Amino acid sequence: MAISAQVAIGIIGVGGMGGRHARNIHRHVVGAEVAAVSDVDLERVEQIASECGAQVFADPFELIDAAEIDAVLIASPDPTHAELTLACLSQKKPVLCEKPLAVSAVEAARVVDSELALGRKLVSVGFMRRFDPQHLAVRRAIGSGQLGRPFLFKGVHRNAEVAPNATTEMVVTNSAVHDIDSARWLMSQEVEEIFVKGVKIDPATPGEALDGVVLHLGLTGDCLASLEVSVSVGYGYEVSAEVVSSRGAAVTAQPAAAVLRSRAVRSLEVAEDWLVRFQEAYLAELNAWVSSLTGASFDGASAWDGYLSLLIADAGMASLASGQPEPVVTPPRPELYT
Ligand SMILES: NC(=O)c1ccc[n+]([C@@H]2O[C@H](COP(=O)([O-])OP(=O)(O)OC[C@H]3O[C@@H](n4cnc5c(N)ncnc54)[C@H](O)[C@@H]3O)[C@@H](O)[C@H]2O)c1
Numbered sequence: 001m002a003i004s005a006q007v008a009i010g011i012i013g014v015g016g017m018g019g020r021h022a023r024n025i026h027r028h029v030v031g032a033e034v035a036a037v038s039d040v041d042l043e044r045v046e047q048i049a050s051e052c053g054a055q056v057f058a059d060p061f062e063l064i065d066a067a068e069i070d071a072v073l074i075a076s077p078d079p080t081h082a083e084l085t086l087a088c089l090s091q092k093k094p095v096l097c098e099k100p101l102a103v104s105a106v107e108a109a110r111v112v113d114s115e116l117a118l119g120r121k122l123v124s125v126g127f128m129r130r131f132d133p134q135h136l137a138v139r140r141a142i143g144s145g146q147l148g149r150p151f152l153f154k155g156v157h158r159n160a161e162v163a164p165n166a167t168t169e170m171v172v173t174n175s176a177v178h179d180i181d182s183a184r185w186l187m188s189q190e191v192e193e194i195f196v197k198g199v200k201i202d203p204a205t206p207g208e209a210l211d212g213v214v215l216h217l218g219l220t221g222d223c224l225a226s227l228e229v230s231v232s233v234g235y236g237y238e239v240s241a242e243v244v245s246s247r248g249a250a251v252t253a254q255p256a257a258a259v260l261r262s263r264a265v266r267s268l269e270v271a272e273d274w275l276v277r278f279q280e281a282y283l284a285e286l287n288a289w290v291s292s293l294t295g296a297s298f299d300g301a302s303a304w305d306g307y308l309s310l311l312i313a314d315a316g317m318a319s320l321a322s323g324q325p326e327p328v329v330t331p332p333r334p335e336l337y338t
Pocket residue numbers: 012013014015016017018038039040041044060075076077078080098099100126127128174274278
């Protein structure tokens with residue numbers, strides 16, 4: 001591909017997240033175009049295709065194989081991720097796969113093994129908090145050393161409501177993986193142990209998913225993490241990440257929003273959902289990924305990070321079942337990911 005050419009991106013799954021990525025690339029990312037889209041929802045895919053001037057592929061594997069497609073973005077449901085990512089690797093095409101990389105560590109390990117066999121990093125995982133200005137400010141503060149030795153990560157992740165078909169496994173492998181990745185990334189430590197407890201706020205509500213889980217992690221370097229993931233708090237969507245250190249602490253600030261004063265109350269708006277809260281991060285992630293396709297380095301999550309987040313999530317599910325802390329044994333990091 002010539003450096004001056006537009007990178008031709010194919011997007012698989014153009015629902016909430018994939019639709020946002022498509023519009024972000026089409027409207028805001030220089031150097032890339034949405035060249036093709038694929039989705040089982042024909043009305044939705046035609047709509048995005050006409051907005052972006054993209055070709056529609058009925059079969060996502062044909063999109064991956066198409067000679068005119070340089071790179072692929074996967075935003076279809078979680079159970080499709082590993083197989084589609086493996087297909088991209090078999091075509092030696094760069095792929096940004098939405099989180100989670102797979103639905104289990106065993107599946108994610110197949111992606112890592114395939115990438116190792118190629119000997120090239122082609123897979124990126126959509127842990128977009130790594131591009132969020134507030135998260136990056138916390139990371140910079142820790143890195144500066146002025147706060148002393150970090151020893152505790154505290155994560156809060158709240159959704160207004162849970163989908164009726166959600167399961168507890170999805171709360172852990174789909175939602176909590178974000179917070180697990182934040183803990184590893186901001187603390188620069190690996191997880192050694194996990195203990196998870198959960199509650200269903202109202203047992204009379206339909207669906208089996210727990211509404212709130214708390215994950216306690218033991219980290220290398222004598223560090224700890226405590227993650228709250230609440231999926232039906234009703235009031236909106238919130239994420240915060242705090243690192244507590246020996247001489248201070250750093251916590252993500254609220255993104256720019258007006259402080260409102262009304263009816264004797266001073267208040268700060270809460271985002272409705274992740275598409276509002278993390279728009280800046282999604283854009284920065286896409287820009288960084290597109291730049292990496294023409295040679296720049298990429299600071300986002302790798303297949304290895306995607307795999308480890310699922311190894312930890314799987315141990316978390318085991319802890320929920322056993323009612324006990326469960327060990328997490330992190331394999332040695334392959335040289336490709338150092
Ligand atoms: N990084 C983030 O902040 C973030 C936020 C939301 C969702 N996600 C991830 O993005 C993915 C999609 O989530 P969403 O909220 O957009 O869901 P969604 O249901 O809104 O969209 C999924 C789309 O995939 C399509 N689809 C289903 N099966 C398909 C298949 N086999 N091939 C092609 N398309 C298929 C659906 O028709 C739908 O349009 C999930 O894996 C989710 O974890 C990430």
